Amino acid sequence: MxxxxxxxxxxxxxxxxxxxxxxxxxxxxxxxxxxxxxxxxxxxxxxxxxxxVMPGVIDPHCHLGVNYGYDDDMRTETAAAARGGVTTILLFIRNMDGSYIPFYKDRRERGESNAVVDFGFHFGIQREEHVGEIAEIARVTGVQSFKCHMGYEPGNPIGIVSSTDSWIFGAMREAAKLPNGVVSVHCENTELVQLLKKDMVATGRQDLAAYTESRPVFVEEEAIARMIRFSEITGCPLYIVHTTAAKGPVMASEARARGVDVTVETCPHYLTRTAYDPDLTATAKISPPLRDREQLEGLWEGVLGGGVGTLGTDHVPFEKNGGDLWKEKPGVVSFPWELSLMLHFGVHERGMSLSRLVELNSYNPAKRFGLYPQKGALAVGSDADLVVVDLDEERVVEHDGKGTCLYEGWNxxxxxxxxxxxxxxxxxxxxxxxxxxxxxxxxxxxxxxxxxxxx
Ligand SMILES: [Zn+2]
Missing domain, CATH: 2.30.40.10 (Urease, subunit C, domain 1)
Incomplete structure (x- = not known):
């Protein structure tokens, strides 16, 4: 041949x-x-x-077409993904207007006309009708992954609608019936976040840590515990997105030991940055927030020890306003550097094995979202999605694309x-x-x- x-x-x-x-x-x-x-x-x-040579990175968590146009983002950001060794991206995407069925057709066609690498969707539950539509969405589009938001108050800068507990529980009951059904949850107790934010706004603080301290880690831990319970009761696999709490992977491991199907994702910024880093300002606002050194090191224990299942970048290109902390849009970009950050801080500095990195970056995301073994495998018959890595090349991060990079100038x-x-x-x-x-x-x-x- x-x-x-x-x-x-x-x-x-x-x-x-x-x-x-x-x-x-x-x-x-x-x-x-x-x-x-x-x-x-x-x-x-x-x-x-x-x-x-290893399987290309499957980034299970990004948002495109939020601030800039969808078609434009699907070009520029998937090109950035390719430079970062990413061969598949999964978009958490929201339709505020109605059914996901015409929306899927439109976003798929426009994606396939523009994207450099492969892509797929998780659909956000943004209204009660979306819960009732889950079975039909899965049948017609093949999308079996649904996202519920928390922690976004009415009038938030990016227009996300937080889910009520009944939407989340309802979505889990529906997704539990699907062969690869999974519900992702942004875990932060929405009501507590609103209460505590009022107190912090009243102090007049505008530093990045004020945002972090207005949403302390316990609001995330409390929500994780509750979502694990929902998952246990409904039998629906739970995917905890962008975990910042060191206790998150610990709670998930305990739940898995009693048979609950829960996966914890964390992001490179929570493993490399804190809200107290002196060079960071309000433009480094991310939802949920950067935390402190203790949470950061605790998350690494989860990454190295197995409590964390996947890495997602939560890549989202935003034009930041650079002004008021509370009105700033939350989110940063990471496609081109996620793999390098994990090689540098995980493999070189902490002795993580390359196989564990592949598990976090490719194998586990593929399995969780029903793509394995077409994706995430270095095996005969699988898609030839591969990245060649030079373990020893040293290079300084330079960012000239859209969005906020937290690593500019890092070697x-x-x-x-x-x-x-x-x-x-x-x-x-x-x-x-x-x-x-x-x-x-x-x-x-x-x-x-x-x-x-x-x-
Ligand atoms: Zn996100």
Whole structure:
């Protein structure tokens, strides 16, 4: 067989271990793994010189088309994702106006016309009708993942509607009936956040830590405990997004031990930044907030020990107002640096294994959201979504795109140097290639389409 692309002389790493050799790609899929000598008949062979090759990052958490246009974000931000070794992104997306069924068709078509890498959707529950629509959404669109927000008061700067407990419980009851149903929850007690914010606003403080202290970690811990209980009662898998509380992974591990299907996600900024870092201002406002050193180190224990299941960037490009802390839009961008941050602070500084990194970044997100083994695997038959990593390259973070970067000027060790999406090179650090917009494909598809791509 003549292969399309062979990456040889590679440290091939997946969630289970590693081997040295080559990976051969044909028609967008991994066709063979093993000794390069057997794969010399290829259109293109790249000698990666002993570098690491692993499954591309599946970023399960981002928001595009919130501040800037959706089509524009799907171009610029998926190109940024490709540079960061990300081959699939899952958007938490909201429709304020009505049914998700026409919305899915529209966002999928516009995504496939613009995106550089593959993408899929989780749908936000923003009105009671959305709960009743879950079964139909799953049948018609294939989307089986739903998000409930908390902690956003009426009139918040980005117009998110917080879920009532009855919406969350109702969504869980519906999603529990689906084969890959899952409900994600932004865990912060909405009523307590409103009460405590009033007290803090009255002090007149405008520093970043004032925002953090207006939503103390216990409001998140309390909500996590309650959502675990909802999950236990309904039998619906629970995905706790952007966890900042060190107790989050501990509570989730305890729940898992008694059979509750709960996954904790955290984000690179909660592992690398605190609200007390002197260089940060109100523009580093994120929801939920950056915390302190104690929570940060506690989260690392969860990352290294297994309590944390996935990493998501919560990438969202916002134009910040740079003014009033309470009116500032919460969110930062991270696609291009998530992998480097984890290599630098996880693998190099804390001794995390590369397999554990693949588990957090690719294998677990793929399994949680029903994409495995099409995605998240370095195996024959899987999509050839791969990232080549130079563990020792040192480079300074520079950001010239949209949104707020919290790492400008940081010297990080470990960078993606090539990204392959379904067999196509979509980023190569060694050459300035034309960015292939409009080749990304939607991965959350109805069952009728899924049959064609299943292994
Ligand atoms: Zn988010």
């Amino acid at each position: 003549k292969f399309d692309l062979v990456l040889k002389n590679a440290r091939l790493v997946d969630h289970a271990g590693e081997q040295f050799g080559a990976v051969a790609i044909k028609d967008g899929r991994i066709a063979a793994i093993g000794d390069a000598a057997a794969f010399d008949d290829a259109v293109r062979t790249v000698d990666v010189g002993g570098k690491v 990080l060790r470990g960078w993606p140097v090539m990204t392959v999406s379904r067999g196509e090179v979509v980023f190569d650090a060694a050459q300035e290639a034309v960015v292939p917009y409009g080749r990304g494909r939607c991965v959350t598809v109805p069952e009728s389409e899924r049959a064609m791509v299943s292994l």
